[in-house]
Amino acid sequence: MVWMKIYAPLVAKHAKPGQFIILRTDEYGERIPLTMAGHNSEDGTIDLIYAAVGRTTMLMDQIEVGECFADIVGPLGKPTHMEGLKSVCVVGGGTGNALAYPLACGMKDAGVDTYMVEGFKNKDLVILEDELKEHLGDDHVFVVTDDGSYGEKAFTTVKLENLIKEGYQFDEIVAVGPPIMMKFVCEIAAKYNIPSVASLTAYMIDGTGMCGGCRCKIGGEDKFVCVDGPEFDGSLVDWDDLMKRSNYYKEQEAYDRAHVCRLTGGVRYND
Numbered sequence: 198m199v200w201m202k203i204y205a206p207l208v209a210k211h212a213k214p215g216q217f218i219i220l221r222t223d224e225y226g227e228r229i230p231l232t233m234a235g236h237n238s239e240d241g242t243i244d245l246i247y248a249a250v251g252r253t254t255m256l257m258d259q260i261e262v263g264e265c266f267a268d269i270v271g272p273l274g275k276p277t278h279m280e281g282l283k284s285v286c287v288v289g290g291g292t293g294n295a296l297a298y299p300l301a302c303g304m305k306d307a308g309v310d311t312y313m314v315e316g317f318k319n320k321d322l323v324i325l326e327d328e329l330k331e332h333l334g335d336d337h338v339f340v341v342t343d344d345g346s347y348g349e350k351a352f353t354t355v356k357l358e359n360l361i362k363e364g365y366q367f368d369e370i371v372a373v374g375p376p377i378m379m380k381f382v383c384e385i386a387a388k389y390n391i392p393s394v395a396s397l398t399a400y401m402i403d404g405t406g407m408c409g410g411c412r413c414k415i416g417g418e419d420k421f422v423c424v425d426g427p428e429f430d431g432s433l434v435d436w437d438d439l440m441k442r443s444n445y446y447k448e449q450e451a452y453d454r455a456h457v458c459r460l461t462g463g464v465r466y467n468d
């Protein structure tokens with residue numbers, strides 16, 4: 198997991214928790230959306246947390262201090278809704294925890310009593326536990342792993358339901374992670390009549406609502422994650438449609454150096 202601070206004063210000046218940016222590493226790079234993990238309008242920086250798992254994030258890893266990205270667009274999307282909330286549980290799955298971290302911290306900073314369930318496959322993949330505990334408090338962070346190699350052996354959904362059964366009161370449950378996890382988290386919220394919010398990620402191109410690349414179905418209507426989201430009422434998300442769409446580009450998403458994009462005029466990504 199990499200934590201990067203980028204000097205982007207115009208973005209930092211207007212950024213709010215829950216918003217994201219789209220960046221390109223170079224002129225021919227793909228555009229990837231990343232939720233801001235923080236911002237400082239005084240020194241003009243924004244924070245990004247990411248895992249180097251795809252082509253662009255691997256290229257980001259090669260950027261040295263002092264070098265620049267081709268461009269950064271933002272802040273994009275609607276800020277996290279927090280008004281009127283007293284107690285919230287944020288549920289993060291895998292690398293989704295990197296996106297959940299700024300959400301949870303932003304809520305806590307806004308005065309919401311914020312709990313966090315962090316879920317991972319195993320101990321080696323655990324991230325941001327210390328940072329979350331420092332921000333939310335030790336007794337507000339629950340780490341679970343699928344194989345029990347760290348924290349409690351449980352799925353996030355099971356842990357969430359146990360907390361509710363134990364008497365924890367939440368005004369809202371926020372899910373950030375793989376669509377299948379978010380789907381089940383939102384179902385548990387519905388079972389206990391708790392409103393849920395799903396923070397969706399999608400394939401994005403322009404980030405301004407014009408290309409339609411990030412379309413998803415919410416309550417039977419077409420919405421764009423980039424301008425209408427990225428957070429939506431979890432009970433209204435058409436999860437099957439979202440999961441189908443998120444598999445569209447699985448093959449191309451692999452770290453395939455042989456691919457030559459015709460949009461770039463036949464120029465290859467840097468090797």
Ligand code: FES
Pocket residue numbers: 400401402403404405406407408409410411412421422423424
């Ligand atoms: Fe193009 Fe949202 S990214 S419409």
